[in-house]
């Protein structure tokens with residue numbers, strides 16, 4: 312990894328890896344408990360991780376996309392749930408930083424930037440997550456009051472966030488608003504027993520005549536799906552690509568180490584041809600994922616118009632190879648890889664859900680196929 316980075320970037324990454332490693336022994340327990348302990352959330356805040364990429368002028372870290380990506384890589388090595396805490400917080404907060412009103416930037420953003428309040432993002436509904444145009448949550452005026460009604464599901468850290476960025480339809484146009492967790496008319500129900508991201512306190516939000524002040528609206532009417540969702544998803548996809556790469560790093564380390572140490576039929580596993588094939592493909596895909604992620608980060612940092620394509624490609628590739636290789640890693644580890652509490656088994660479960668959130672594999676293929684084909688045609 313370090314060979315791809317400048318000396319400053321490598322030092323930044325090494326320090327993140329070292330700091331985050333303290334939580335490695337605890338990550339399996341978080342999955343069992345279905346949430347991150349407050350001590351971990353507080354530590355993230357104290358380390359300025361929740362807010363790292365938010366504007367320095369608002370109290371955030373002002374980290375560039377490369378430094379932010381390396382944070383997700385280092386966090387992914389420890390726990391996809393921990394990395395997701397930082398991610399969903401940024402997805403919501405970056406929308407406020409970019410499109411929030413002057414009042415929201417003054418009153419709300421500083422507490423998100425310094426991490427004293429945690430944010431989550433609520434787009435998905437029981438009727439669908441890929442096609443948000445069918446969203447049924449509505450914000451309507453009744454007797455001079457602005458009322459939110461509807462249901463959001465699979466909200467990462469819904470159980471621990473202080474404030475939600477909620478997407479809704481208002482008179483047929485998509486919009487977004489901020490709703491505090493203790494706001495009257497909002498109820499939260501935990502969604503237990505998920506396949507992956509088990510420590511991410513997933514939950515359902517129900518809004519029943521939840522009265523919103525006009526000051527809670529973010530962006531203009533019609534901006535919801537057209538402007539705010541793409542902005543949030545760009546952060547989310549860049550984050551998930553790097554987090555998947557960090558997870559693959561760990562999966563590769565564990566399974567290739569096992570292949571070196573474990574013997575069968577008088578030889579170490581690494582000398583058996585079929586295992587060599589698995590290890591070689593995993594190692595080269597890991598290196599390719601790092602390159603794609605870094606290319607995406609550098610494109611974001613330089614404002615390259617191709618940045619969105621690069622982010623989509625990195626998310627698609629990193630998550631796909633993580634899913635494939637985490638399954639192969641369990642195969643190499645065999646009986647020692649199947650324990651529920653094992654790191655590789657956890658990566659195997661988390662890998663599946665990373666191919667569902669922030670755009671499923673199929674949705675990304677739908678977006679990427681024409682972009683890649685047209686780019687190939689243009690390049691001659």
Ligand SMILES: Cc1cc2nc3c(=O)[nH]c(=O)nc-3n(C[C@H](O)[C@H](O)[C@H](O)COP(=O)(O)OP(=O)(O)OC[C@H]3O[C@@H](n4cnc5c(N)ncnc54)[C@H](O)[C@@H]3O)c2cc1C
Pocket residue numbers: 399431432433434435438439440441442464465466467468505507508513664667668669670671672673674677
């Ligand atoms: C662990 C986890 C955490 C999540 N966190 C959040 C969160 O914090 N906030 C939030 O708002 N949402 C969250 N989600 C929801 C997530 O974004 C959605 O699950 C995702 O967008 C897919 O939506 P869906 O589950 O409704 O599947 P659907 O949209 O119903 O899709 C079902 C299947 O059909 C495929 N499909 C759909 N359309 C097409 C098409 N046009 N062409 C080909 N195939 C298609 C999909 O790829 C999928 O395989 C989370 C989900 C999970 C699993």
